[in-house]
Amino acid sequence: MxxxxxxxxxxxxxxxxxxxxxxxxxxxxxxxxxxxxxxxxxxxxxxxxxxxxxxxxxxxxxxxxxxxxxxxxxxxxxxxxxxxxxxxxxxxxxxxxxxxxxxxxxxxxxxxxxxxxxxxxxxxxxxxxxxxxxxxxxxxxxxxxxxxxxxxxxxxxxxxxxxxxxxxxxxxxxxxxxxxxxxxxxxxxxxxxxxxxxxxxxxLEKPSLLDINVVRQLAEEIRRADKIAIILGGTCGEATEAILQLAELTNALFVTTPDGKGLVNPRHHLYRGVFGFAGHYTANAILLDDPDVVLAIGVSLGEWTSAAWCDTVLNNRLVHIDVDDEHLMRSPMARLHVRGRISSVCEMLVDILRGDQAKAAERAGKISLRSIEGMLREPNKYESDAVPIKPQRLMHELSRHCPPSTRFYADAGNSTAWAIHYLQARDRRISHQHDFGRTHPELGERRHDHSGWLRVLMDFAPMGWAIGTAVGGARGNPECPVVCITGDGSYLMSGQEITVAASEKLTVLFVILNDAALGMVKHGQRLAGAEATAFELPDIDYRRLAESMGIPGFLIRRPEDFDSLDFDAILRRRGPTLLDVRIDGEEVPPMSLRMKTLGTEQ
The missing domain is CATH 3.40.50.970 (Thiamin diphosphate (ThDP)-binding fold, Pyr/PP domains)
Structure with a gap:
């Protein structure tokens, strides 16, 4: 056939x-x-x-x-x-x-x-x-x-x-x-x-459907606006290039949803962080700064992508662009709904607005640069030498040691929260060649349209998801190293899938945040003033568990242990490797949004 x-x-x-x-x-x-x-x-x-x-x-x-x-x-x-x-x-x-x-x-x-x-x-x-x-x-x-x-x-x-x-x-x-x-x-x-x-x-070809009249109406809205904000969602994979061009044409500051973070380089001069679960105050700030128009592109507007249905997004300044009617139904208050294939809509907007560079240059002078560290909740812990290892420091080490082509998968629970807030990509390409005179020394590897450097879940979020998806992603693209960030609770549920990576000879680094607890349950109980119960897990040496399967394993107790690892060799090895990282279980992940929606915020 x-x-x-x-x-x-x-x-x-x-x-x-x-x-x-x-x-x-x-x-x-x-x-x-x-x-x-x-x-x-x-x-x-x-x-x-x-x-x-x-x-x-x-x-x-x-x-x-x-x-x-x-x-x-x-x-x-x-x-x-x-x-x-x-x-x-x-x-x-x-x-x-x-x-x-x-x-x-x-x-x-x-x-x-x-x-x-x-x-x-x-x-x-x-x-x-x-x-x-x-x-x-x-x-x-x-x-x-x-x-x-x-x-x-x-x-x-x-x-x-x-x-x-x-x-x-x-x-x-x-x-x-x-x-x-x-x-x-x-x-x-x-x-x-x-x-x-x-x-x-x-x-099976994706249709390039869009409502031309509505896109032209949106272009006029953008031209009239002095201050534009963009929220880039997790379904924008093939459209990211066009969205970055749109941001540069309009000098719009942009943020991402948690699942959209992996689609962009966090060093982009217009980027202001993650909006939603485990996000950054800098992202909230640009939406509180009274933008004339907020473009939500490929955003599901569920709990974690809307910051618990925050009214700084769900108001009449919102323009919702999406191919999915189920997403559009969550924004009835929006000024405008633009239904169509996201890449087609954004590419047409770029073509219409390409002649407005003078206004973009005028806006550019009003934008200040911001460092990645300036977005973080506790930047001092990002490079902390404390023992046990701070989860923030673990994210820093993974950001520092893993090459630009790495695909990170963060599992449900604390792993997701720490990765969304603190994990960064290294030296990654950030924008289209049309950059209106700007130069960026951090330009790097070009990613595949369908993929991002960080993958997390926003809605139905089962523990152990990242373990299987990391193996499947590595099987689909064995030339790029894969890092699975998971907790000890998730690993006890689904860790046996590491043997599939071994059988298939796939380069996957499994990083276990080991605090002998169901961390999000433990911290959620503490933050809610609830009973401290049913979160304890046994103290297990996961390194030895991996070695019993013929898989290299390493026990990481202190930050300097990372420097003794040959990350280049680990991420070239045709087969999985496991790191059992003993983290400080007293560090509270950035999960206040979850507590708010559960009605247990104190």
């Missing part, structure tokens, strides 16, 4: 081929390289097809240790490559284990295809092992609540239309996962004698 590209409407034959083979051929045709999952009897035909596919250079199986980890890996692969992540699980508990990862992709708008198995159709309702159809534990019903497309394939002639529908739905806003469930006898059934060779490349 992959050789008959763009042959829409023609038929081809699959003599002697089963339905499972047809499914894998379709995945191959759209450029899928890996299928992440855990095998089982109900999906054995798919694994047989993947084995044949791997021999001819097509998609191959990557075996996760838990189905949730498989879904996280598929998500990490999508975030890094822009290609569709695919995960697979067997029937019953395999499917229910997969749901957490699929739900995470759904709530964070990540395209994904999830495939699950079922017992054979004739056994439905008869108490088959791990039955999960409508007559058993109804996994199809469960997936309905966390997918954009969800269907049981009950006849071989349905395969093609349902698979293409599922693939198309993952590529249209609002983005998210699709789920197909196959009875094992359908997977083994002969493929249809003829099949339509859809032009998948055109069907």
């Amino acid at each position: 992959a050789d008959n590209k763009a042959a829409g409407g023609q038929t081809d034959t699959l003599q002697g081929t089963d339905v499972a083979e047809l499914v894998v051929r379709y995945l191959e045709a759209i450029g899928v390289e890996y299928v992440f999952g855990v095998p089982g009897g109900a999906v054995e035909p798919v694994y047989n097809a993947l084995a044949r596919s791997a021999r001819r250079g097509g998609p191959r199986a990557v075996v996760a240790r838990h189905e949730a980890g498989a879904a996280f890996m598929a998500e990490g692969y999508t975030r890094e490559t822009g290609r569709l992540g695919v995960c697979i699980a067997t029937s019953g508990p395999g499917a229910t284990n997969l749901i957490t990862g699929v739900a995470c992709a759904y709530d964070n708008s990540i395209p994904m295809l999830a495939i699950t198995g079922q017992p054979s159709l004739p056994s439905f309702g008869r108490g088959a092992l791990q039955e999960s159809a409508c007559t058993g534990v109804n996994t199809l019903g469960m997936f309905r609540h966390c997918t954009r497309y969800n269907s049981l394939v009950s006849h071989p002639d349905q395969v093609e239309s349902k698979l293409v529908s599922a693939l198309m739905r993952t590529h249209r806003a609002p983005y998210g996962p699709a789920h197909l469930s196959f009875p094992v006898d359908i997977l083994r059934a002969p493929a249809p004698s003829s099949w339509l060779n859809y032009d998948l490349r055109s069907l």
